[in-house]
Amino acid sequence: MCLHALKKMKLGFIGAGKVAQAMAQGIINAGEITAKNIIASAPRSKIDNIFLEHIAKNGIKTTHSNSEVVKFADIVILAVKPNVMPIILPEIAPEVSKKNLILSFALGVTLRNIEKALPMHTRVARVMPNIAMHIGQGTSVYCLGNSVRPTDPKLIRNLMGAVGYVEELQDESLMDCVTALSGSGPAYCFMILESLVDGAVMMGMSRAQAMRLAANTLIGAAAMCLKGNYENGSMGSLKGDVCSPGGCTARSVFVLEKMGLRAALIAAVEASTLRSKEIYKESLGRPGYMMDSNDNQSYSSRSSLLDVGEEAENEFKAEAINADGENSLRTRNKEPALLPVYSVPDHFNRA
The missing domain is CATH 3.40.50.720 (NAD(P)-binding Rossmann-like Domain)
Incomplete structure (x- = not known):
């Protein structure tokens, strides 16, 4: 480039x-x-x-x-x-x-x-x-x-x-939706990676080795998705290539389905999307913004919290400039996130 x-x-x-x-x-x-x-x-x-x-x-x-x-x-x-x-x-x-x-x-x-x-x-x-x-x-x-x-x-x-x-x-x-998928997505990946490592440690592997293997496994799996023709988002055939009939992977995939991994990730993307809409709607209540008739059309019925009282306004004025909520929490706790x-x-x- x-x-x-x-x-x-x-x-x-x-x-x-x-x-x-x-x-x-x-x-x-x-x-x-x-x-x-x-x-x-x-x-x-x-x-x-x-x-x-x-x-x-x-x-x-x-x-x-x-x-x-x-x-x-x-x-x-x-x-x-x-x-x-x-x-x-x-x-x-x-x-x-x-x-x-x-x-x-x-x-x-x-x-x-x-x-x-x-x-x-x-x-x-x-x-x-x-x-x-x-x-x-x-x-x-x-x-x-x-x-x-x-x-x-x-x-x-x-x-x-x-x-x-x-x-x-x-x-x-x-x-x-972009915010929920690729913006928040690294956090989901870190949680998945951490869980895989914890599982390997529980089975006797050192944490350092488990981290290397799990991280490279995620990198390799993602690379296979990008190099294949999977723009429709269906990666069932790739999963099937790993799952031998009656094998270890088939058994573990069953457990993941039973424990709701897929549903949890779908719900996480939905929750993050809706929260992004809520945050925008809250910002419309700040001095300097005017709500257009089109603004309400983009909100879910779950969006709320438009009303900002004097206490919230004072907190808003005192907040440090930053681009994410976690860092504002750290700021209020006097712990800078660097x-x-x-x-x-x-x-x-x-x-």
């Missing part, structure tokens, strides 16, 4: 939490944007200063001014929680110009609401990445706004492609 256009670009992050840390480290590891051409901002607080100090270890410039990021960068990534978007967007709007491509990582916040808060014809796109971009193995999906240039889709593909796999989504209403700084393992460079 030709990424030479990125070498001329300056990249800015508004928000310096785990998502920004992962993206910044991934793009620097890819060698296509140098640290001197990257800037990140976060509020003035003890926790956010820790985030900035951590991201600065890569040589990235840091600031407390979101406007400075917009002035500096060609590509501005909004790596913030959705409930701070009503504050961030009006703050940066006076500085946004035609040179800026705004990429929103904010969960659930629609292109319509972002475009309304920024100058007319601002180039905007939504992106849902995942944490594996930290090592160049991320999965990202993007959805384009109304005013992007013809060259912007390629620019987004090159940027996100430098840290993993990327594809375009035509129907923005499916971004909540990603380790490391290079892409040689394992991922195999042919």
Whole structure:
């Protein structure tokens, strides 16, 4: 993939939490944007200063001014929680110009609401990445706004492609499902992997060896799915190839079916999708957002919690800029969530 256009670009992050840390480290590891051409901002607080100090270890410039990021960068990534978007967007709007491509990582916040808060014809796109971009193995999906240039889709593909796999989504209403599948998906995989390792340890294997075998098994199985013709999502024939009649795998698959593994994962994707819709609906109750008639049409009847009282509003104003709920919990507990700084393992460079 030709990424030479990125070498001329300056990249800015508004928000310096785990998502920004992962993206910044991934793009620097890819060698296509140098640290001197990257800037990140976060509020003035003890926790956010820790985030900035951590991201600065890569040589990235840091600031407390979101406007400075917009002035500096060609590509501005909004790596913030959705409930701070009503504050961030009006703050940066006076500085946004035609040179800026705004990429929103904010969960659930629609292109319509972002475009309304920024100058007319601002180039905007939504992106849902995942944490594996930290090592160049991320999965990202993007959805384009109304005013992007013809060259912007390629620019987004090159940027996100430098840290993993990327594809375009035509129907923005499916971004909540993307969040639940590839955005939250690594957590599901970690749980499955951990359970496989625990099972092997229970049977007498060392944890280190069990981890190596289980992780490589998942990598190999995923590679078989991608190389085969399984776009319809049915992998029954692959499973059948492993299950000998009356054998060990057939017995274990029966146990998994009996214990509800398949139903649990389906329900997890549904729950995450619905929660993404709820979070967006909650954000519409924040100052600065107006609900359109189309907004209600995208919600499940299970969505709720639109009402935000004074206590919730005060908590919202005090929350640190970040892109995920777990990190906000850590923030309130005074435990900053930082990603380790490391290079892409040689394992991922195999042919």
